[in-house]
Amino acid sequence: MAVADLAFLVVCVPFTTVKYAAASWPLGETTCRVVNYLLYVTIYVTVYTLVAVSVLRFVVVVYSTTHIARKLHRPLCAVLMSLFIWIMSLTANSPTYSLVQFMVNGL
Numbered sequence: 190m191a192v193a194d195l196a197f198l199v200v201c202v203p204f205t206t207v208k209y210a211a212a213s214w215p216l217g218e219t220t221c222r223v224v225n226y227l228l229y230v231t232i233y234v235t236v237y238t239l240v241a242v243s244v245l246r247f248v249v250v251v252y253s254t255t256h257i258a259r260k261l262h263r264p265l266c267a268v269l270m271s272l273f274i275w276i277m278s279l280t281a282n283s284p285t286y287s288l289v290q291f292m293v294n295g296l
Contacts, residue, residue: 193234233278
């Protein structure tokens with residue numbers, strides 16, 4: 190989640206400022222598509238990571254004495270869940286890259 194938040198701050202915030210400060214997008218079509226794609230990916234990663242943390246905490250608190258809680262509360266599980274969230278977010282938002290409409294001078 191820290192990587193997603195950092196990517197949002199480094200990539201999305203400056204380009205969003207350019208988007209609202211300029212009359213039209215001055216940085217080209219590819220940059221427009223990549224920035225919008227990364228914006229959605231970072232949002233999805235952040236939200237789904239928070240959901241995963243909440244589910245893990247629920248399982249650990251409610252089922253603390255079971256084998257499931259001990260199995261889920263390991264570093265390998267956290268790494269695999271993070272990889273799954275990133276891969277899911279990157280692939281689920283791939284249509285965003287092709288569907289963004291680039292407009293020159295507001296036309």
